[in-house]
Amino acid sequence: MTVTTTDPRARLAAAAACAGTVPPPPVGPLRVGVDLGTATCVLVVLDAAGAPVWVDSHPCGALRDGVVVDFAGATAAVRHLRDRAEEALGVALTRAATAYPPCIPVQDARACVHVCETAGFADVVLVDEVSAAQRTLEVRDGVVVDVGGGSTGVGVFRDGVLVALDDRPGGGHHLDLVLAGALGLTVEGAEAHKREHPADALPILVPGLQRIAESVRAMTREVPRLPVHLAGGALMIPGADSVLASWLERPVVTYPHALLITPLGIARSAP
Structure with missing residues (x-):
């Protein structure tokens, strides 16, 4: 049974425990987050209750100061993570959210969306990184x-x-x-x-x-x-x-x- 919590430390522990594990069959619609980092790209999948069911990462040096400088490299990293998650979970992942550093130009922020779309996500939501962190810490x-x-x-x-x-x-x-x-x-x-x-x-x-x-x-x-x-x-x-x-x-x-x-x-x- 999935257990959810409002304690951010428990949320983070649950997410960390998912890394490198075989996930249980997912329950209901899934939510996907793609973090295009400077050194590492991280993909997180949550179940319908908001509990993490899949956490994976891949080295990616395609961003610099929050700006995509290697579009092909970033796309390849996201596609690799999406393919691995779909294989592990046994479902297609078509929607996701991604994030950008606050205050970068709009066109640079939109590049993060284009990376995810090119990697296979059809519906991508964009949020700033600080607001995303707040969604965890509350x-x-x-x-x-x-x-x-x-x-x-x-x-x-x-x-x-x-x-x-x-x-x-x-x-x-x-x-x-x-x-x-x-x-x-x-x-x-x-x-x-x-x-x-x-x-x-x-x-x-x-x-x-x-x-x-x-x-x-x-x-x-x-x-x-x-x-x-x-x-x-x-x-x-x-x-x-x-x-x-x-x-x-x-x-x-x-x-x-x-x-x-x-x-x-x-x-x-x-x-």
Whole structure:
């Protein structure tokens, strides 16, 4: 029996548990979310009750700063994930939602839709990444910060309603550049080092983390007391939240499986 929950941490744990597992037969209509990330494309499928039944990812470097720079590569990644999901679930997946970083030009945001359509989805809904993250976290009064590979999106929520939305350059890719320069590694090697040796990487990354924190401050000057809720995989480094909290002088809330917050919310936004 499918169990649903309003606890975002339980939602994220349920989504993480789906990765690499054989799904049960799906119940009712399915909702699909496609997250076209800078380094990885993630596909999430929810059942009629909103519970995750399939989570899969594929390396994809087809986006830069939220803009599709390799249309063919992005399309191939989405088609690969869609085919795998259809085979595993035994159903055709024709509708989906996808997302874009806040404040990029409309034509660039629409490119994300065109990628999904070319990959086989006939009906595609577009949502900004911060609003998608909010669909998972359901923050009532606070700041949702989605730190992606190339940019940091910030949304201010009051009574659960988005009242301000902005985006600034700077994200996980920039942190990798800092680490690569300090240690003499390739960018790919720096990303691996950050995951495998977070305690060693953190002191080197403090200035980069403070830059991200200052971007958050600049985008939330009108609400300096609201807590910050972190989404995205770029800041999944133990101690990063403390660096941001100290710099911002406000509470910073983290979540397990933060890389899945936005993809799960995209799926929750699907038709």
